[in-house]
Each structure stands twice: as structure tokens, then as C-alpha cells.
Amino acid sequence: MVRNGEYKREAGEQNKDLFTTAFKTTIPVLLGYIPLGMAFGFLLDGAGYHWIYAFIMSLFVYAGSGQFLAVALLSAGAGLTEFAIATLLLNFRHAFYGLSLLEKFSGIGKVKPYLIFALTDETYALLITTDVPQGSSKSKFYFYIAALDHLYWIAGSVLGAALGSVLDLNLEGMSFVLTALFVVLTIEQYFSSEARFPFIAAVGAGALSLILFSSDNMLLASIVLGTLILIGREKSMQKTQRKQKAQETQETSETEKTQETEKTQEMQGISQIKKKIRSINISMQSVEDKIKEEN
Numbered sequence: 001m002v003r004n005g006e007y008k009r010e011a012g013e014q015n016k017d018l019f020t021t022a023f024k025t026t027i028p029v030l031l032g033y034i035p036l037g038m039a040f041g042f043l044l045d046g047a048g049y050h051w052i053y054a055f056i057m058s059l060f061v062y063a064g065s066g067q068f069l070a071v072a073l074l075s076a077g078a079g080l081t082e083f084a085i086a087t088l089l090l091n092f093r094h095a096f097y098g099l100s101l102l103e104k105f106s107g108i109g110k111v112k113p114y115l116i117f118a119l120t121d122e123t124y125a126l127l128i129t130t131d132v133p134q135g136s137s138k139s140k141f142y143f144y145i146a147a148l149d150h151l152y153w154i155a156g157s158v159l160g161a162a163l164g165s166v167l168d169l170n171l172e173g174m175s176f177v178l179t180a181l182f183v184v185l186t187i188e189q190y191f192s193s194e195a196r197f198p199f200i201a202a203v204g205a206g207a208l209s210l211i212l213f214s215s216d217n218m219l220l221a222s223i224v225l226g227t228l229i230l231i232g233r234e235k236s237m238q239k240t241q242r243k244q245k246a247q248e249t250q251e252t253s254e255t256e257k258t259q260e261t262e263k264t265q266e267m268q269g270i271s272q273i274k275k276k277i278r279s280i281n282i283s284m285q286s287v288e289d290k291i292k293e294e295n
Contacts, residue, residue, distance in 0.1 A: 018136050022144035025130050028184055029122045030152045036064075037156020038163070043071045045164030054161035058154045064120050066091055067157075093223050097124045104128070108139040118146040120153075125186075129193070201229040 041054045057067055066087055073083055097119055104127060105112055123146050130145070132138045163169075190199055205226035209218040 014136065015140065018133065018141055019144050021133055021136075022141055023148060025126055026145055026148045026152070029126065029149050032122065032184070033149065033152035034156040034159070037153045037158075038160030040067055040071070041157045041160020041162070042164040042169060043068065044157075045161045047071050047075045049074075049161075051158060051161035051165060054157040055154065058157040062118060062120070062150060062153060063087070063091060064153070092220055093121075094119060096223060096227055097121075101127065104138075104142075108142060111139050111143040115142055115146050118150050120149065123149045197233065198226075198230060201233070202226050205229060 037058065040058075041051065044054050044057075045051065057070070061067060061070070063070075069086055069090055070083070073086065078086075098116070101119075101124070105115060108115065126145055126149075127142060132141045186199075190196075193199075202222075206218070206222045209222035209225055212218075213221050
């Protein structure tokens with residue numbers, strides 16, 4: 001019983017430390033999600049909806065920019081088809097997020113469905129740039145990060161909707177919070193990563209997409225273009241590695257052949273020396289025999 005109690009106490013302390021680490025990791029998201037969630041709440045209240053809808057939408061939809069889009073579509077009286085198409089195009093980038101998290105999400109157990117649901121841009125950025133503390137549970141750490149980010153968004157949206165119902169506020173420039181948050185997370189990821197090419201590819205893909213497409217349609221195009229660039233580079237690197245490996249194999253084979261040739265030549269030389277020594281011995285033996293006969 002005493003050991004069991006100590007084990008539970010140690011497990012509780014480890015969970016507490018892990019939660020604290022996750023909270024510190026999510027502080028940048030907290031500072032962005034509260035004002036951004038409040039902006040969504042203000043807009044939803046301005047569209048004539050009660051604050052409870054902000055809570056329900058943030059709890060069950062949790063789509064960030066998708067929720068801002070929903071407010072605009074609701075205000076415009078859009079139908080279900082428009083909602084489905086617009087949401088699919090806006091959030092299609094999450095398909096690329098999911099592909100890059102296949103390895104990280106392997107073996108995380110029952111929390112995997114929630115992590116997939118709670119995969120926002122900011123949570124994705126944290127998951128791919130943050131290492132799990134040594135000796136800690138990966139599933140718990142990822143769950144804490146995703147759940148905390150979700151909680152921040154719910155709190156911000158509900159607070160904004162509640163304040164919007166009693167205050168008359170100017171919302172101009174409020175939506176820039178999302179862009180500022182993306183910039184901060186990108187800079188943090190840049191300095192924590194040793195690879196620089198993905199960032200160069202992203203900037204190049206974004207600039208080219210902005211030239212070729214309108215600012216409203218460039219996001220998905222830049223993601224697809226950037227992904228194609230990274231896939232092409234990866235294939236090029238794999239091809240180079242295969243060539244280097246083939247060259248090393250060829251050099252190794254040639255070295256082995258050279259060594260075998262040298263060994264064969266060495267053995268042949270030794271054999272010839274032995275033959276000469278044998279012939280000399282025979283000659284000496286014949287000379288000795290003649291000397292004995294003369295004596």
C-alpha cells in the first residue's frame with residue numbers, strides 16, 4: 001500500500017510537471033488566441049447571435065479562420081453547399097499537416113482522434129517544433145498542448161461574445177491578430193530548426209502564388225506549390241544519395257578487386273621464389289653428391 005501510494009504520488013508530480021511544461025509551451029498561442037477569439041466573439045455578437053453560440057461553435061467546430069468565415073457566410077445568408085465548399089477550400093491545408101504528423105501521431109493511443117480534431121495551425125506549429133520531455137508520455141504531452149490551445153480559443157470567443165453584448169467597440173484591425181500570431185510562430189520555428197530550405201521554399205512559393213493568383217486564392221496554391229518543391233528536393237536528394245552509394249559500392253568493389261589481384265600476384269611471386277629455392281636446393285644437393293663421389 002505504501003509503495004502504491006508513493007507510485008501514485010510520483011505519477012501525479014510527473015503529470016503536473018508535464019502539464020506545466022505544456023502550458024509554458026503554449027503561452028504564445030494563449031497570447032494570440034485570447035484576443036483573436038475575442039474578435040470572433042465580437043463579430044458573432046455583431047451578427048446577432050447569443051454568446052452561447054460562440055461557446056458551442058468553438059467547442060465543436062474549433063476552426064479558427066473557418067469560424068470567421070462562418071460568421072461572414074451566416075451574415076450573407078449562405079446555404080449549406082456554400083458552407084461546405086468554402087470550408088473545404090479554406091481548411092484543405094490540414095491534409096498536408098496530417099501527412100507530416102503520421103510519425104509523431106504513431107502509438108499515441110486513445111487521444112489520437114481528439115488530436116486530429118484539435119489540429120489547428122498554431123497547435124501544428126507547436127507539435128512539430130517541440131520535443132517531448134525525456135521520460136514523459138508523448139500522448140499526454142500532445143494532449144495537454146492541444147487541449148490548452150482549445151481552451152484558450154473557447155475562453156477568448158466566449159469572453160468576446162459576452163463583452164460584445166454589453167460594449168460598443170470598433171473592431172477595425174482586430175483580424176490582424178491571426179497574421180501576427182502566424183509570424184511569431186514562424187520566426188520561432190525558423191530559429192529552432194536547422195533546415196533552412198523549407199522556409200526559402202515557402203517564401204518563394206508564397207511570392208509566386210501571390211503573383212499568379214489573387215490574394216484571396218493564393219494560400220492553397222502556395223501550399224501545393226511549396227509541397228511540390230519540397231517533394232522534388234527530397235527526390236533529388238534521394239537520387240544523389242543513391243548515386244553516391246552506387247559510386248561508393250563501385251569504388252569498394254574496385255578496391256577489393258585490386259586487393260585480390262595484388263594478393264594473387266603476391267602468391268604467384270611467393271610460389272616462384274619457392275620454386276627457385278627448390279631448384280637451388282636440388283643443385284646444391286647434386287653438387288654435394290658429386291663431391292662425395294670424388295672423395
